Amino acid sequence: MEFKEVVEKRRALRSLERVEITEAMLEKLVEAASLSPSCFNNQPWRFVFVTDNAKLAVVHGSLSKGNEWIQAASAIVAVFTKKEMDCDIKGREYYLFDTGMATAFMMLAATDMGLVFHPIAGYSEEKLKSILNIPEDMTLIVAAAIGKASESINHLLTEKQALSEASRPERLPLTDIFYINEYNPVNE
Numbered sequence: 001m002e003f004k005e006v007v008e009k010r011r012a013l014r015s016l017e018r019v020e021i022t023e024a025m026l027e028k029l030v031e032a033a034s035l036s037p038s039c040f041n042n043q044p045w046r047f048v049f050v051t052d053n054a055k056l057a058v059v060h061g062s063l064s065k066g067n068e069w070i071q072a073a074s075a076i077v078a079v080f081t082k083k084e085m086d087c088d089i090k091g092r093e094y095y096l097f098d099t100g101m102a103t104a105f106m107m108l109a110a111t112d113m114g115l116v117f118h119p120i121a122g123y124s125e126e127k128l129k130s131i132l133n134i135p136e137d138m139t140l141i142v143a144a145a146i147g148k149a150s151e152s153i154n155h156l157l158t159e160k161q162a163l164s165e166a167s168r169p170e171r172l173p174l175t176d177i178f179y180i181n182e183y184n185p186v187n188e
């Protein structure tokens with residue numbers, strides 16, 4: 001896929017169907033993430049993929065209300081990091097920023113592979129860390145459901161969630177988010 005197509009095709013869809021996620025596919029995803037830039041090349045990101053069905057069922061128990069649609073995901077990846085693993089430049093901490101960039105690389109690679117990669121913040125960090133054996137002092141900043149887009153709307157979706165399957169949630173006008181030469185917001 002062309003870059004533009006990958007960026008435009010990426011959607012946080014919630015109507016998923018099962019697809020086989022092989023180790024080779026996971027390697028491709030991690031390879032893309034590992035090519036992401038990081039402060040001093042610290043590479044503070046770590047990932048745990050869950051592909052085992054029994055384990056996926058346990059992970060479901062750590063998800064927040066509204067995320068029941070994840071039951072149809074074929075894999076879940078937990079993304080975690082630690083402040084000490086990356087730069088702190090006079091109070092500017094980069095671990096979450098760098099880990100987010102790597103996750104975006106992974107997300108676009110997944111899209112290019114024809115997969116849905118849907119990030120979520122709705123989970124109990126404590127429970128999910130315990131299930132996945134992630135040390136307490138690390139921040140589990142995001143998880144993502146990986147699967148294949150389904151033609152039929154998942155019956156577990158709320159009305160609002162179902163609506164957003166068909167059309168991408170609206171974005172701010174570009175003029176609200178960028179400035180040239182200086183920051184000069186007119187509406188604030």
Ligand SMILES: Cc1cc2nc3c(=O)[nH]c(=O)nc-3n(C[C@H](O)[C@H](O)[C@H](O)COP(=O)(O)O)c2cc1C
Pocket residue numbers: 010011012013014066067119120121122123142168169
């Ligand atoms: C950090 C983060 C957390 C999110 N958490 C959830 C979540 O818990 N549940 C959910 O259904 N979607 C979640 N989303 C998906 C967003 O709702 C979605 O990306 C947004 O509505 C824009 O839609 P689009 O990605 O299809 O363009 C999350 C996205 C991000 C980046």
